Amino acid sequence: MTNDVRVLRADEAAACEALLRAAFADYVARLGRTSAPDAYARLPQALASGQVWGLEIDGRLAAVVVTTVDGAAWEIDWLAVNPAHQGRRFGSLLLGAVEARARNAGAVTLRLQTAVMMDHLRAFYARHGFREVCRGPDPHGRDAHPRVLLLKELAQRRELPFAAAAVIFDLDGTLVDSEPIAAAAAVDALAEFDLQIDVASMRRRFTGLQDHEIATILAGEQAIDVPIDAAVARIDELAIERLAAELRPMPGALELVARLKVPLAIASNSGPERLRCSLDRTGLTAAFAPHLYSSAQVAQGKPAPDVFLHAARMLDVPTDRCVVVEDSDHGIRAAKAAGMTAIALAGPDHRTTDEASLRAAGADACVERLLDVVAFIG
Numbered sequence: 001m002t003n004d005v006r007v008l009r010a011d012e013a014a015a016c017e018a019l020l021r022a023a024f025a026d027y028v029a030r031l032g033r034t035s036a037p038d039a040y041a042r043l044p045q046a047l048a049s050g051q052v053w054g055l056e057i058d059g060r061l062a063a064v065v066v067t068t069v070d071g072a073a074w075e076i077d078w079l080a081v082n083p084a085h086q087g088r089r090f091g092s093l094l095l096g097a098v099e100a101r102a103r104n105a106g107a108v109t110l111r112l113q114t115a116v117m118m119d120h121l122r123a124f125y126a127r128h129g130f131r132e133v134c135r136g137p138d139p140h141g142r143d144a145h146p147r148v149l150l151l152k153e154l155a156q157r158r159e160l161p162f163a164a165a166a167v168i169f170d171l172d173g174t175l176v177d178s179e180p181i182a183a184a185a186a187v188d189a190l191a192e193f194d195l196q197i198d199v200a201s202m203r204r205r206f207t208g209l210q211d212h213e214i215a216t217i218l219a220g221e222q223a224i225d226v227p228i229d230a231a232v233a234r235i236d237e238l239a240i241e242r243l244a245a246e247l248r249p250m251p252g253a254l255e256l257v258a259r260l261k262v263p264l265a266i267a268s269n270s271g272p273e274r275l276r277c278s279l280d281r282t283g284l285t286a287a288f289a290p291h292l293y294s295s296a297q298v299a300q301g302k303p304a305p306d307v308f309l310h311a312a313r314m315l316d317v318p319t320d321r322c323v324v325v326e327d328s329d330h331g332i333r334a335a336k337a338a339g340m341t342a343i344a345l346a347g348p349d350h351r352t353t354d355e356a357s358l359r360a361a362g363a364d365a366c367v368e369r370l371l372d373v374v375a376f377i378g
Helices: 010-030 043-048 090-104 119-127 179-191 199-206 211-221 228-246 253-259 272-282 306-315 329-337 355-360 370-377
Strands: 003-007 052-057 060-070 073-081 109-115 131-136 147-153 166-169 264-268 292-294 322-326 341-345 365-367
Touching: 003 090, 010 043, 010 052, 010 060, 010 073, 043 052, 043 060, 052 090, 060 090, 073 090, 090 109, 109 119, 119 147, 119 355, 166 306, 179 199, 179 211, 179 228, 199 211, 211 228, 228 272, 253 370, 264 272, 264 306, 272 292, 292 306, 306 322, 306 329, 322 329, 322 370, 329 341, 329 355, 341 355, 341 370, 355 365, 365 370
Parallel strands: 073 109, 166 264, 166 322, 264 292, 322 341, 341 365
Antiparallel strands: 003 052, 052 060, 060 073, 109 147, 131 147
């Protein structure tokens, strides 16, 4: 399967409107009205001005976003996913693409309106960093349901107020796409010890934590006497076996580490063998060796700061001149506890933790893609 986000052409108006009508049919029905024939009358003008983007899957339109530009403020008029593709994070992917384009165009805010009663939509945008500004009646008078204005501030990326002396990277989910593989391996390994959890829950609850802590928590919750060390060893065994066969680098990882001109290090909650396996498999070892550090080498794993402090000592760099790149709130907390600047990856490739949680954990900045880190470090 291949996918592509691109600006839609004027001659694609019919396909675009058909998708919007299909995607919003339930929304309109819940508001107690029908979709008017002229509901999307401004679509041709938006297409002509290049303000409509579509996500294609194998050449077929799967999601659409329509925007209005008002100086430094961008507004999302419609963001819709074909009902056949719901649940595949296409909305997040398209929203990330719009945010990137808005920032590049110098926008400082991104806003939208939705019905207050649409809890799932408000929750979706909250996960992506939008906040509620105000509530009021539908400005177009189409129904009696109140609307809510949601806003996201797009702080323009800039270089840090100090010269970074080193960049310390998390590994799993940041540089390598290991988290789905490792989570599935952990679920299967723990099941051998009668500990039950699904992959989605594993990723939502435990991303960024050490396997020993995960096994201990689950054993306590499920009141099962488990040989924790044996369970952890089995998780590691299965994870290494699968990572060695399936692992890929995250988009932009190889290019980013090649472009950075400061010392680099890895600080990971993975064990040393799994860490080395992941780096060797993805071709990243040479960029970081010998500065490959595991939480197994220190007293406590993330969210404690120990592994970041150890990396800074080995690099011989002051902590306040270290920049950490992370994808989990546990990792962000660890970096801030170490006195370091923390950049969080909040784009669709990395999003196991939503942007609001990453900022609440203390992230100094959030970026959509790994290569966006270059804007801070140079």
